[in-house]
Amino acid sequence: AQRVTQPEKLLSVFKGAPVELKCNYSYSGSPELFWYVQYSRQRLQLLLRHISRESIKGFTADLNKGETSFHLKKPFAQEEDSAMYYCALIPRTAGNKLTFGGGTRVLVKP
Amino acid sequence: DTAVSQTPKYLVTQMGNDKSIKCEQNLGHDTMYWYKQDSKKFLKIMFSYNNKELIINETVPNRFSPKSPDKAHLNLHINSLELGDSAVYFCASSPDSNNEQFFGPGTRLTVL
Numbered sequence: 640a641q642r643v644t645q646p647e648k649l650l651s652v653f654k655g656a657p658v659e660l661k662c663n664y665s666y667s668g669s670p671e672l673f674w675y676v677q678y679s680r681q682r683l684q685l686l687l688r689h690i691s692r693e694s695i696k697g698f699t700a701d702l703n704k705g706e707t708s709f710h711l712k713k714p715f716a717q718e719e720d721s722a723m724y725y726c727a728l729i730p731r732t733a734g735n736k737l738t739f740g741g742g743t744r745v746l747v748k749p
Numbered sequence: 750d751t752a753v754s755q756t757p758k759y760l761v762t763q764m765g766n767d768k769s770i771k772c773e774q775n776l777g778h779d780t781m782y783w784y785k786q787d788s789k790k791f792l793k794i795m796f797s798y799n800n801k802e803l804i805i806n807e808t809v810p811n812r813f814s815p816k817s818p819d820k821a822h823l824n825l826h827i828n829s830l831e832l833g834d835s836a837v838y839f840c841a842s843s844p845d846s847n848n849e850q851f852f853g854p855g856t857r858l859t860v861l
Contacts, residue, residue: 671847682753683792683839683852723790729847736805737782737850739792 641666643728645740652716653748660711660743662700662726670728672709674700675739677723686711686724696720716747752776755840755853762830763861769826770856772840780804780846781823783815784839786855792839798823799846830860 642665652658664670674686687695689702689709700711709726726740753774762768774781782805783795797805801817812828827834840853 673849682854683841685849688849725792731847736794736797736846738794742790742792744790 641670641728641730641738643726643738643740645724645726645743647743648741649744649746651746651748654718655715657712657714658716658720658745658747659713660724660726660745662709662711662740664707664709664726664728666707666728666730668730670730672700672702673727673729673737674698674709674711675725675727677725679722683725716745718747718749721745721747753840753842753851753853755838755856757856758854759857759859761859761861764830764832766830767826767828768830768858769824770838770840770858771822771824772853773822774840774842774851775821776842776844776851778842778844778851779820780843781817781820782841782843782850783823783825784841784852786837786839788836796823796825797846804846827858830858832860834858835860 644663672689675683676686677683698713702709725742728738756771780799782797786792795809796815798817814826817823837855837857839855841850843850
């Protein structure tokens, strides 16, 4: 069974500082990985997925199969980045399901 | 033009009651889901339906029964509510199970 671990429950950084949210996964096959974000009082929404290799709102994430990680990074955090971030995995098999990590709350201080 | 909608937004009820949460999506997606987010913000899938057929049924009590009258709707009925059922319940949909999921605004259930 797949598992997603986000070791940090809370990350507090100052505006303009770099921020990195760690995500490690365990899955024997080839997964699809995502980062979802939930801003205060808003619904959960997709931030980015590894196959698109895009930078969204200045965030990037690289899939490292050797380390089974998919860390999310942004070089200069902004106050509007304060939110709850979830790393998630879908295995590429039939009947697959999205498994979320425990979430990391990011607080960007002015 | 809300993509995934849920009603009600808030639900406060007594232990032992039966309640339903409704979900509708107007995206034409084939797959719909129910998730539970507990007080520690941990998100866990409960059910998944594809074209009205149940495809994922995680270990949830039998008191929870999803119903999909058509592809655009997935309702969640909960019998004999317990204190531990208090949580935020999110509905979601996706074109298929490999794709991005679109979430509803959530229903905050409080059981007294």
